[in-house]
Amino acid sequence: MGAIITLSLLGILILYLGLYKAKNALLPVSILGLLGALAYELYYWQSDAVPMYKGMVLFDHFALAFSMLCIVLTILILLLSKEYFKSISENIAEYYTLIIFSLTGALMVCAYHNFAMLFIGLEIMSVALYILVGIRRKDKASNEASLKYFLMGAFSTGFLLFGITLLYGATGTFDLAVLKEYIIANPTEVSPLFYGGILLLLVGLCFKVGVAPFHFWTPDVYDGAPILITTFMSTVVKIASFAGFLKLFSMVLIPLNEFWTPVLLTIVIITLFVGNITALMQTSFKRMMAYSSISHAGYMLFAILSIGANSASGILTYAIAYGLSSIVAFGSLMLVKRHIGSDQFESFNGLGKTNPGLAFAITVAMLSLAGIPLTAGFIGKFMMFTTVMNDYHTVLLLLAAINAAIGIYYYFRVIVHMYFMKGEGEEPVQLSINFKLVFGLAVLLTIIIGIYPDIIVSLI
Amino acid sequence: MDNLFILLLLPVLSAIILAFIKSSSARWAALLFSIVQLGLTIPFICQFVPDASIQFAQSYTWIPSLGINFQIGLDGISLPMLILTNGLIPLIILASFAHDIKGDFYALIAFMQAGLVLVFISLDAFSFYVGWEAALIPIYFICALWGEGDRIRINLKFFIYTFFGSLLMLIAIIYLYQQTGSNDLSWAKLTQLTLTDAAQRYVFWAFFIAFAIKIPLFPFHSWQPDTYTHAPAAGTMLLSGIMLKMGLFGLLRWLLPLTPEAVSQYGTLALLLGVIGVVYGSLIAFKMNDAKRLIAYSSIAHVGLIAAGIFSFTQEGLQGAILQSINHGISVIGLFFIIDIIQQRTGTRNLSELGGLASKMPILAACFLIIIMGAIGLPLTNGFIGEFLLLKGLFNAPAYGVWFAVAAGTTLIFGAVYMLRLYQKTMLGTIHDTHSGVSDIKGTEVLVLGIIVLLVLIIGILPNYLLHLSEASVSQLLQQIK
Numbered sequence: 001m002g003a004i005i006t007l008s009l010l011g012i013l014i015l016y017l018g019l020y021k022a023k024n025a026l027l028p029v030s031i032l033g034l035l036g037a038l039a040y041e042l043y044y045w046q047s048d049a050v051p052m053y054k055g056m057v058l059f060d061h062f063a064l065a066f067s068m069l070c071i072v073l074t075i076l077i078l079l080l081s082k083e084y085f086k087s088i089s090e091n092i093a094e095y096y097t098l099i100i101f102s103l104t105g106a107l108m109v110c111a112y113h114n115f116a117m118l119f120i121g122l123e124i125m126s127v128a129l130y131i132l133v134g135i136r137r138k139d140k141a142s143n144e145a146s147l148k149y150f151l152m153g154a155f156s157t158g159f160l161l162f163g164i165t166l167l168y169g170a171t172g173t174f175d176l177a178v179l180k181e182y183i184i185a186n187p188t189e190v191s192p193l194f195y196g197g198i199l200l201l202l203v204g205l206c207f208k209v210g211v212a213p214f215h216f217w218t219p220d221v222y223d224g225a226p227i228l229i230t231t232f233m234s235t236v237v238k239i240a241s242f243a244g245f246l247k248l249f250s251m252v253l254i255p256l257n258e259f260w261t262p263v264l265l266t267i268v269i270i271t272l273f274v275g276n277i278t279a280l281m282q283t284s285f286k287r288m289m290a291y292s293s294i295s296h297a298g299y300m301l302f303a304i305l306s307i308g309a310n311s312a313s314g315i316l317t318y319a320i321a322y323g324l325s326s327i328v329a330f331g332s333l334m335l336v337k338r339h340i341g342s343d344q345f346e347s348f349n350g351l352g353k354t355n356p357g358l359a360f361a362i363t364v365a366m367l368s369l370a371g372i373p374l375t376a377g378f379i380g381k382f383m384m385f386t387t388v389m390n391d392y393h394t395v396l397l398l399l400a401a402i403n404a405a406i407g408i409y410y411y412f413r414v415i416v417h418m419y420f421m422k423g424e425g426e427e428p429v430q431l432s433i434n435f436k437l438v439f440g441l442a443v444l445l446t447i448i449i450g451i452y453p454d455i456i457v458s459l460i
Numbered sequence: 461m462d463n464l465f466i467l468l469l470l471p472v473l474s475a476i477i478l479a480f481i482k483s484s485s486a487r488w489a490a491l492l493f494s495i496v497q498l499g500l501t502i503p504f505i506c507q508f509v510p511d512a513s514i515q516f517a518q519s520y521t522w523i524p525s526l527g528i529n530f531q532i533g534l535d536g537i538s539l540p541m542l543i544l545t546n547g548l549i550p551l552i553i554l555a556s557f558a559h560d561i562k563g564d565f566y567a568l569i570a571f572m573q574a575g576l577v578l579v580f581i582s583l584d585a586f587s588f589y590v591g592w593e594a595a596l597i598p599i600y601f602i603c604a605l606w607g608e609g610d611r612i613r614i615n616l617k618f619f620i621y622t623f624f625g626s627l628l629m630l631i632a633i634i635y636l637y638q639q640t641g642s643n644d645l646s647w648a649k650l651t652q653l654t655l656t657d658a659a660q661r662y663v664f665w666a667f668f669i670a671f672a673i674k675i676p677l678f679p680f681h682s683w684q685p686d687t688y689t690h691a692p693a694a695g696t697m698l699l700s701g702i703m704l705k706m707g708l709f710g711l712l713r714w715l716l717p718l719t720p721e722a723v724s725q726y727g728t729l730a731l732l733l734g735v736i737g738v739v740y741g742s743l744i745a746f747k748m749n750d751a752k753r754l755i756a757y758s759s760i761a762h763v764g765l766i767a768a769g770i771f772s773f774t775q776e777g778l779q780g781a782i783l784q785s786i787n788h789g790i791s792v793i794g795l796f797f798i799i800d801i802i803q804q805r806t807g808t809r810n811l812s813e814l815g816g817l818a819s820k821m822p823i824l825a826a827c828f829l830i831i832i833m834g835a836i837g838l839p840l841t842n843g844f845i846g847e848f849l850l851l852k853g854l855f856n857a858p859a860y861g862v863w864f865a866v867a868a869g870t871t872l873i874f875g876a877v878y879m880l881r882l883y884q885k886t887m888l889g890t891i892h893d894t895h896s897g898v899s900d901i902k903g904t905e906v907l908v909l910g911i912i913v914l915l916v917l918i919i920g921i922l923p924n925y926l927l928h929l930s931e932a933s934v935s936q937l938l939q940q941i942k
Contacts, residue, residue, distance in 0.1 A: 401628060454525055
């Protein structure tokens with residue numbers, strides 16, 4: 001809880017710093033605050049996990065691990081922000097504040113133990129994002145993205161609330177532990193309201209994590225939003241939503257899995273194909289990443305589809321791999337876009353010659369996204385496949401294999417453009433020290449987790 | 461010095477060092493590293509006791525929470541492959557000296573060597589898979605960065621094709637991982653599993669397709685000719701000389717002991733695919749005018765025969781397959797190197813534009829002839845003993861052995877025809893006016909070809925040592941599957 005309070009206060013502090021024109025203090029103070037929040041989470045790691053504040057939140061290892069991941073990813077994203085915000089806006093304090101508020105919501109979603117907290121967390125996370133997506137007021141694409149995101153977000157929240165209401169109608173509680181007891185006590189005669197509630201909750205959560213067929217907002221929103229905000233949405237927000245998703249299903253709804261497994265299975269298969277095949281056809285790197293994030297959401301659903309002992313650590317490993325690679329991918333896109341002015345694949349041409357280090361980092365990120373051994377992405381994929389194999393969904397695995405092979409095509413396209421195509425200029429892309437630090441760290445972690453994954457896998 | 465782990469560590473370290481050498485002295489450093497690696501292999505060869513046991517075994521806990529260990533070791537099947545890998549890589553590096561290439565190229569070769577060594581020495585399905593993929597990434601970059609023509613599309617096809625096969629294998633590995641109950645992936649544990657017939661069938665096909673794509677067996681070969689033709693000479697040598705042996709080795713190490721029932725059920729079908737490959741590859745090789753493509757198709761024929769030998773389930777067939785894997789590696793590297801030399805000197809490798817080079821390049825012509833003899837399988841060359849054992853194995857195969865032996869035996873005739881045609885079109889006849897200024901081979905070129913010629917003759921005259929290495933392991937494997 002210390003982390004959530006720290007972050008809330010930090011957001012307000014940053015706003016005041018902005019008011020008093022202390023522009024240079026914004027980034028250091030934000031990073032320090034985030035590190036403080038991280039320290040709080042680490043401090044709680046050893047203590048016993050009991051639901052706190054009348055069962056509102058629960059800081060178990062699951063919640064803490066995902067919270068820490070979200071905080072670390074946010075730190076990395078903010079480190080990339082220094083010049084980026086200056087180049088697109090005058091009032092940069094708002095950016096920091098809103099991102100930190102959104103992160104606060106994400107932490108609540110990771111740690112909720114009561115539907116009220118889930119709802120509040122999701123809303124805090126999303127409302128801040130609605131503004132962030134549309135923050136370039138004069139840019140039409142940004143405005144469109146914001147409106148779309150807002151409408152879709154409101155819509156999905158409606159579904160979610162309706163689902164929560166139905167569950168409440170059936171059981172008379174918002175508390176996860178009580179809900180679980182209800183299902184265990186009535187194994188055969190669960191109220192029909194409950195089933196309806198599950199379906200509506202599923203739809204609402206699927207909207208939030210952006211899986212097909214509820215994905216239509218993702219490409220436009222990811223494309224229209226400023227790149228840094230896209231990075232934040234596709235990593236922190238998505239990972240937190242998945243943590244919430246998994247918690248609900250693994251803690252509460254698992255006894256009813258015969259009911260929701262077929263629904264989720266259909267969603268997973270559609271998601272894999274829609275994400276991958278549409279990603280194949282993109283000419284813009286940013287849109288490709290948007291669609292690939294849909295297919296990654298499909299892979300992450302594997303862990304929810306067959307919940308087992310390794311589900312939580314599997315999804316955590318996958319999320320770390322995906323988050324690190326995405327940050328490198330989007331970060332490099334920011335660089336080349338500033339350099340060339342376009343976010344098409346062609347912007348990456350010749351990078352292997354002019355910036356071998358940067359090209360290497362992007363290559364590692366792409367290999368990790370594609371799930372090649374010796375990168376963290378492979379370990380994530382291995383664990384996801386293992387989880388699904390528990391339930392013998394062999395056909396699903398076969399489809400997943402086909403999709404992974406399709407994925408190679410568009411991830412390697414970046415590599416092809418970097419190494420095998422001639423760039424226009426000889427001038428290398430300029431990297432500031434922050435970018436070097438973030439890329440170096442992300443690549444190092446990706447390879448270390450790829451070679452020695454036990455540090456992550458044994459966490460939860 | 462009997463720590464196998466060093467053989468993995470050294471190539472990785474040298475890859476990291478080589479990546480930062482920008483000058484052309486990188487090639488000397490690469491050569492030095494590869495020779496040290498070869499030197500480090502020698503103690504294992506000397507200390508190896510040719511019985512069926514696993515030797516120099518090492519086990520480290522790797523991912524305890526998933527129950528995965530890192531296990532390596534050598535036996536009579538993997539030692540020849542290890543010798544092949546570490547022996548050929550210095551030759552391949554030497555052969556690339558004529559090209560002006562920088563450290564990153566050699567770094568990729570060294571990294572690939574680490575992957576190959578891991579594939580051959582791993583006794584654990586997880587590390588096997590890691591090595592399998594780790595060898596694929598560098599060869600993709602080698603072929604796509606230094607290749608020619610339509611290299612981008614072709615290499616992407618190659619990569620996706622093989623990657624899909626690997627994923628099937630990964631699914632099978634994960635399935636086996638669940639079956640052990642204790643979440644163990646060690647080779648010893650997996651080969652003792654008793655799977656149901658249905659499960660064996662699925663596992664068989666998953667592994668078989670992955671290996672068949674890599675070998676490549678007919679009809680999974682469509683990536684091979686294009687990839688070989690458009691790769692740089694060193695890339696083609698790595699692919700044909702060593703990498704495809706990964707598939708053949710995979711059959712012996714994993715497929716046969718894992719799914720003995722399914723293997724005996726589908727063995728004849730796999731054998732048939734191998735024999736079809738022999739005839740098909742040879743027939744197309746007749747027609748080829750591009751010398752590199754000709755050897756690519758001849759390679760399909762040769763590895764088809766090796767795979768057929770493995771699926772004959774006879775002592776001769778399996779031992780012949782291991783020996784012929786080495787022979788094929790040596791010969792094919794020599795052939796691709798000679799084509800590369802010819803192309804550098806004359807600017808073409810099109811057979812209709814070549815001829816009469818023997819008069820200007822007598823040393824090359826002599827080496828070429830001996831290597832071709834080896835590839836055809838004339839007595840006193842390495843190919844003879846290998847092909848003889850393979851055909852004898854086929855003859856003794858459980859079903860229709862005679863007919864398979866007859867069909868596969870055509871390789872001797874066909875091989876002679878297309879190989880001698882290659883020789884005749886390049887070396888004999890009248891020389892083209894534009895090529896009258898070409899000079900004979902010298903320096904490192906003589907060294908490489910000399911070593912290859914020596915190996916062709918030594919293995920041809922004294923094959924017993926190599927055969928002895930694998931004898932006990934092969935007979936144990938055969939007992940296991942019968």
